[in-house]
Amino acid sequence: MRFAALFLIIVLLAGCTAGIPDGEISDPGRSVVPKGGNGIVLASEAPVTAAVDDVTVAPDLRVQLPDEYLPSQVFTINLDLDETEEQIIVFKRRDDPDDLIRILVVSFDPIRNSWIRAWEGVTAANNVRSFTLYTDDLVGDHEQEIVCFGINNAGEETLDIFRRTSNMLGLGLAYSPILSLAADVNISVVEIDRSEAFETLEIMSGQSFPVIVERRDTETSNVFATVKTSYFWDVSTRRYVPGFEERVSGDVVEDSRLSDLFAGSEVEFEEFLDGPWYRTAAAPDEVQIVFFGTRDRTIVFHSGYLQRAFNWDDSSKTVYGRGIQLFVTNEILRSLKRLISVSVTDLNRISLVVQDTDGLDGTYDRLTGSLQQAVLDRSARIAVLSEFQPRGLYVSDCGLEIVFGDPDFTYRDSEGQRSGGFVLYQINGDAVLELKFVDDNRLPVESRRYSVAYSETTDDDRLIRTMLLQPGEVGIAGFSALGDHSITLEQIELLDEE
Numbered sequence: 001m002r003f004a005a006l007f008l009i010i011v012l013l014a015g016c017t018a019g020i021p022d023g024e025i026s027d028p029g030r031s032v033v034p035k036g037g038n039g040i041v042l043a044s045e046a047p048v049t050a051a052v053d054d055v056t057v058a059p060d061l062r063v064q065l066p067d068e069y070l071p072s073q074v075f076t077i078n079l080d081l082d083e084t085e086e087q088i089i090v091f092k093r094r095d096d097p098d099d100l101i102r103i104l105v106v107s108f109d110p111i112r113n114s115w116i117r118a119w120e121g122v123t124a125a126n127n128v129r130s131f132t133l134y135t136d137d138l139v140g141d142h143e144q145e146i147v148c149f150g151i152n153n154a155g156e157e158t159l160d161i162f163r164r165t166s167n168m169l170g171l172g173l174a175y176s177p178i179l180s181l182a183a184d185v186n187i188s189v190v191e192i193d194r195s196e197a198f199e200t201l202e203i204m205s206g207q208s209f210p211v212i213v214e215r216r217d218t219e220t221s222n223v224f225a226t227v228k229t230s231y232f233w234d235v236s237t238r239r240y241v242p243g244f245e246e247r248v249s250g251d252v253v254e255d256s257r258l259s260d261l262f263a264g265s266e267v268e269f270e271e272f273l274d275g276p277w278y279r280t281a282a283a284p285d286e287v288q289i290v291f292f293g294t295r296d297r298t299i300v301f302h303s304g305y306l307q308r309a310f311n312w313d314d315s316s317k318t319v320y321g322r323g324i325q326l327f328v329t330n331e332i333l334r335s336l337k338r339l340i341s342v343s344v345t346d347l348n349r350i351s352l353v354v355q356d357t358d359g360l361d362g363t364y365d366r367l368t369g370s371l372q373q374a375v376l377d378r379s380a381r382i383a384v385l386s387e388f389q390p391r392g393l394y395v396s397d398c399g400l401e402i403v404f405g406d407p408d409f410t411y412r413d414s415e416g417q418r419s420g421g422f423v424l425y426q427i428n429g430d431a432v433l434e435l436k437f438v439d440d441n442r443l444p445v446e447s448r449r450y451s452v453a454y455s456e457t458t459d460d461d462r463l464i465r466t467m468l469l470q471p472g473e474v475g476i477a478g479f480s481a482l483g484d485h486s487i488t489l490e491q492i493e494l495l496d497e498e
């Protein structure tokens with residue numbers, strides 16, 4: 001299974017409006033976008049977490065929107081492979097009693113030499129924070145479908161897929177819904193390996209990706225009994241249609257602790273995940289670990305020399321789901337959002353699927369007891385505090401200043417002043433300085449890691465301490481530099497004359 005293509009962050013035909021022809025939409029109103037809350041209040045009675053009036057002008061929008069449009073996400077992507085990128089705007093309407101999430105495709109009209117609202121679609125989702133949109137070739141025709149995952153007000157997972165079509169004039173960008181689903185257990189898109197001839201465009205059609213939908217079996221009193229339905233692309237109807245069904249007995253949930261977990265809330269799932277997990281199918285000479293940090297709201301993948309860190313923004317589970325959806329943001333590239341799907345196999349095993357990220361999907365075992373010791377023995381890489389710990393003011397010739405305390409630091413450059421905590425440690429022969437920046441509430445917002453080459457020299461009556469910092473990443477195998485850029489920091493101490 002893969003959530004592929006660009007990092008864009010979810011339809012049944014009845015759930016979508018018709019395409020809007022080019023030239024038929026004027027652009028009255030003003031551009032607005034939420035400042036950042038957890039949701040949007042509309043006319044619906046659905047629970048929300050932000051006020052309608054909490055908006056500001058959105059300079060990134062390429063069109064003006066009417067006042068009743070309330071954008072929550074904006075993505076830029078080339079949908080038709082021309083020279084101009086399009087925008088997809090995720091929004092709600094104030095006047096929508098169903099409080100549904102909608103998407104708007106904005107394209108450039110060369111005839112009018114202006115940006116226009118080319119097409120609108122409606123999804124089955126309601127929760128703004130749990131909405132993920134991306135593009136991928138699901139059908140197998142070298143075109144990118146718009147794929148939308150979300151959660152509705154009933155706590156069900158939703159999937160809406162839109163396929164590119166022509167509008168009534170045969171011009172511009174327009175889409176039609178080819179699948180809209182809601183499920184109280186799970187929905188997944190399963191990737192099928194396609195031939196090399198398809199990937200190199202030698203043939204124009206490839207195998208489509210099936211969609212697997214799991215819902216609770218209402219014909220039994222066992223709440224963990226489910227029905228799996230496979231949906232396949234039907235060329236004749238140009239839609240996804242249901243295929244075979246499979247009933248899964250609820251008796252597989254034998255441990256009462258698992259039953260309690262599946263019936264529990266997002267918080268209980270997060271507590272279950274807390275800590276390190278070890279990937280079972282990694283190569284013999286490679287260690288892969290994911291660490292779920294419920295305390296600092298981070299998720300970190302360690303693989304070889306690489307470390308990928310994400311801020312844990314939100315979690316969402318379906319009513320009867322045996323897993324949870326985690327919504328994360330790349331710690332360094334804040335515009336890069338990802339969806340991590342977690343399925344629980346047993347008390348010490350989970351299955352992960354990470355959207356649009358290669359090499360992280362797979363089965364992970366809880367890293368405890370003898371397994372933890374086996375991994376440590378295998379990796380033989382232990383981090384220890386460095387004997388040298390910087391203190392006081394260090395300055396670079398480019399205007400950067402860092403004041404090291406114990407264990408806090410203050411960071412000053414041309415963009416202003418920030419603060420946080422630091423640690424200097426040795427791993428696999430490398431000295432590594434890690435800076436973790438915090439906001440005004442002392443919550444972590446960014447981490448940076450540098451290799452450190454430290455030296456001391458004397459010059460007349462001065463002691464000069466020098467730290468050469470090179471940015472990089474830390475993995476289980478140690479430190480890995482990123483590029484050739486380095487920073488030289490100096491601290492000068494005047495020596496007393498005897």
